[in-house]
Amino acid sequence: MPLPEHDQRRQSLLFDLTTAVAVLLSALPLVTWHPAVVAHAAVMAGALVWRRSRPVTVFVVVAALAGAQLLLPAPDFTLLPHDIAVLVAMYSVVKYADPPLAGVAAGVVCLVGPLLVPWKMNERWYLALVLMLSVVVVWLLAWSMRTRRLWVDSLEDRAATAERERDHLARIAVAEERARIARELHDMVAHSLSVMIVHADGATLALDKAPERAREALRTVADTGRGALVEMRHLVTVLRSNDGTEDARTSVTTTLDRARAAGLDVRADISGDPAALPAGVELAAFRIVQESVTNALKHAGAGASATLRLAYTPAGVEVDFLDDGAGSSGSQGDAGHGLIGMRERVALYGGSITAGPDPAGGWRVTASIPVES
Numbered sequence: 394m395p396l397p398e399h400d401q402r403r404q405s406l407l408f409d410l411t412t413a414v415a416v417l418l419s420a421l422p423l424v425t426w427h428p429a430v431v432a433h434a435a436v437m438a439g440a441l442v443w444r445r446s447r448p449v450t451v452f453v454v455v456a457a458l459a460g461a462q463l464l465l466p467a468p469d470f471t472l473l474p475h476d477i478a479v480l481v482a483m484y485s486v487v488k489y490a491d492p493p494l495a496g497v498a499a500g501v502v503c504l505v506g507p508l509l510v511p512w513k514m515n516e517r518w519y520l521a522l523v524l525m526l527s528v529v530v531v532w533l534l535a536w537s538m539r540t541r542r543l544w545v546d547s548l549e550d551r552a553a554t555a556e557r558e559r560d561h562l563a564r565i566a567v568a569e570e571r572a573r574i575a576r577e578l579h580d581m582v583a584h585s586l587s588v589m590i591v592h593a594d595g596a597t598l599a600l601d602k603a604p605e606r607a608r609e610a611l612r613t614v615a616d617t618g619r620g621a622l623v624e625m626r627h628l629v630t631v632l633r634s635n636d637g638t639e640d641a642r643t644s645v646t647t648t649l650d651r652a653r654a655a656g657l658d659v660r661a662d663i664s665g666d667p668a669a670l671p672a673g674v675e676l677a678a679f680r681i682v683q684e685s686v687t688n689a690l691k692h693a694g695a696g697a698s699a700t701l702r703l704a705y706t707p708a709g710v711e712v713d714f715l716d717d718g719a720g721s722s723g724s725q726g727d728a729g730h731g732l733i734g735m736r737e738r739v740a741l742y743g744g745s746i747t748a749g750p751d752p753a754g755g756w757r758v759t760a761s762i763p764v765e766s
Contacts, residue, residue, distance in 0.1 A: 405445060412481060413438040419474035433458060434475035441478060444485035452482040452499050459506065472520075479503060480531045487535035488542065496536070503528040566733045573734075589614045645682050645703065652686045657716075658698035659686070665705025674762050677738040678703065678710040681746070684735055685714035685758045693718050693756070709744070709763040718755035735760070 416438035417431075440454045459479045462472075483503050487496030507524035596610035649659050667675045682701065689699050699716035732748055735758070739746040744762040751757040 406442075409442050409444060413441045416441065416475050416478050416481070419477070430473060433462075434473070437475055437478040441481055441485075444482060445489055448482070448485040448488075448490045449495055449499075452486045452502075455479055455482040456499075456502055456506075479506070480527065483528070484531055484535040487532055488539045493539075496532075496539070500528065500532045503532070563733060567737055571737060589617050592617070645679055648679075648683050648686055649701070652690060652699075656696075657686070657690055657693070659701060660698070661701045661703070663701075663703045663705075665710075667705045667710075669707055670705060670710060670764060674710060674742060674764055675705075677742060677744075677762055678705075678712055678760075680738055681712050681735050681758065681760050682714065684732075685712075688758075689714075689716040689756070707764065709761065712758070712760040712762075714758045715751060716755045 417434050419434070437455050437458050440451045444451045455478050459476055462476075480503070483496075483499045486499040490496055490499075504525055507521040507528065592610040592613045596607040596614070599607040599610065645661075645663065649661055652659050667678075682703065685701075686699070689697060693699070693716040697716055697718060699714065702711070702713040704711040735748070736746055739760055739762055742762050742765070744760060746758070746760040748758045749756070
């Protein structure tokens with residue numbers, strides 16, 4: 394798991410400080426005979442602290458100080474241990490600087506430096522060759538690290554883009570599912586209101602001639618209104634659309650029969666009376682069964698079988714659907730928008746749902762939808 398950005402910056406700064414101290418310490422053995430060497434090393438080493446944020450500036454400073462050594466008369470100043478700071482600065486330019494041409498220029502400058510060494514050190518051409526080879530090796534290493542860094546950055550960008558797209562698609566799926574739920578609830582509430590209006594009109598007509606019938610009609614109006622009010626409490630800030638309304642009254646039995654005809658062997662255990670439940674709860678249970686069956690047909694494979702336990706009680710409805718995954722090439726994974734829709738429906742009524750691989754094999758969906766009292 395990648396470190397947070399502030400931790401990465403802290404580690405990078407600590408590494409650069411350690412590098413600067415190491416370069417400075419390389420000059421300490423020379424302090425006894427020339428303190429100016431330590432001052433020279435201190436400036437070169439100190440500049441390396443900013444090698445990531447200002448690589449070109451750091452390289453210019455370090456290369457200029459290294460080139461100044463050639464102007465000093467004493468031959469002992471031609472090469473010093475802390476001159477390795479030049480390679481570190483060049484490495485930083487190649488890896489971090491934009492455009493890449495800056496890294497090429499830094500490499501050329503570092504190759505020119507060793508050519509001046511034989512002029513100052515009695516024609517030691519072998520030393521110049523060793524230094525030039527070191528420059529080439531470090532430059533190639535830095536270029537490979539730059540390529541890797543850009544590749545990792547591109548992967549992170551793509552991962553971030555994919556995550557944003559996934560979240561966006563999930564939000565769209567949730568909005569679509571909520572709109573569908575709103576349409577279905579609208580149909581049920583509209584039906585309840587129609588029943589209330591009919592019974593209220595009947596009660597008005599029968600109030601004088603048949604008071605008992607009027608009271609019965611008013612009780613029906615009250616019961617119907619309370620049921621509609623419970624359903625309406627679940628509908629918060631959703632938009633209603635009038636296109637493509639599905640037939641919400643398709644029974645669970647019909648769904649299972651269609652699944653069997655498609656090749657899925659489904660064994661069902663249905664208990665209780667769905668008529669005692671609010672229409673919205675009954676519809677939510679049906680949609681969960683429907684989506685579970687559809688998911689099994691898509692992913693469980695040929696020759697698969699499934700079991701369904703559907704229990705209607707006055708307290709709510711319990712759904713337990715399990716397929717054996719026979720013939721499946723792998724895990725079904727997340728059911729995608731279908732699972733999002735099931736979660737939205739269950740959450741609408743304050744219930745709970747779990748979906749995932751079963752320890753014994755296959756895929757299991759369990760849901761509990763309570764009835765609001």
